[in-house]
Amino acid sequence: KAGVTQTPRYLIKTRGQQVTLSCSPISGHRSVSWYQQTPGQGLQFLFEYFSETQRNKGNFPGRFSGRQFSNSRSEMNVSTLELGDSALYLCASSLKLRVEEDTQYFGPGTRLTVL
Amino acid sequence: GDSVTQMEGPVTLSEEAFLTINCTYTATGYPSLFWYVQYPGEGLQLLLKATKADDKGSNKGFEATYRKETTSFHLEKGSVQVSDSAVYFCALTKSSNDYKLSFGAGTTVTVRA
Numbered sequence: 019k020a021g022v023t024q025t026p027r028y029l030i031k032t033r034g035q036q037v038t039l040s041c042s043p044i045s046g047h048r049s050v051s052w053y054q055q056t057p058g059q060g061l062q063f064l065f066e067y068f069s070e071t072q073r074n075k076g077n078f079p080g081r082f083s084g085r086q087f088s089n090s091r092s093e094m095n096v097s098t099l100e101l102g103d104s105a106l107y108l109c110a111s112s113l114k115l116r117v118e119e120d121t122q123y124f125g126p127g128t129r130l131t132v133l
Numbered sequence: 134g135d136s137v138t139q140m141e142g143p144v145t146l147s148e149e150a151f152l153t154i155n156c157t158y159t160a161t162g163y164p165s166l167f168w169y170v171q172y173p174g175e176g177l178q179l180l181l182k183a184t185k186a187d188d189k190g191s192n193k194g195f196e197a198t199y200r201k202e203t204t205s206f207h208l209e210k211g212s213v214q215v216s217d218s219a220v221y222f223c224a225l226t227k228s229s230n231d232y233k234l235s236f237g238a239g240t241t242v243t244v245r246a
Binding site: 022024051053060061063066074076108110121122123124125126127 | 167169175176177178179182222226233234235236237238239
């Protein structure tokens, strides 16, 4: 079974630009979560989508947004990029059926560098 | 709010040494507990998990037991290899917060040959 895939793997942008990252979950998984990883703040939850609905959101500004499509693929968008947005963005998918089966499987991440 | 505290790293060991990484948590209710590992340049891989008190998770020689009385989930391995060099994250999730993962800061482990 194919794992979680994320594209692109690396991105370089300049301040003020916007960026869109893509995540394809494991087949059959309906939940997709996004996390930001930085050396200073560690791993922080951004948001979670289930059946095209955002169900949970972390403490990030409105410049960070996302969506999920009917095939469970998800995108996240960051507008008006700031230097502090440089990070590894990780996507995770899960079945979200029961706690016992709610294991999140992570993709390799997208490394975003803002210059 | 829910939180996870891990022992500070970095940890440097020789091959075949015993590894312990301490993890304690603060959470209401009954969280599920996880250990994830991140190898250089990669995303997170699930190492093991436990969903209720006294459960023991195990994988690839690593073990951790969910101790509710001490709110702990310490990771252990009896004999480490160079290939175990990575960053290890303890994490928790709960149904009441829609299963979002709360992570510890991570512990960097380096194993020398």
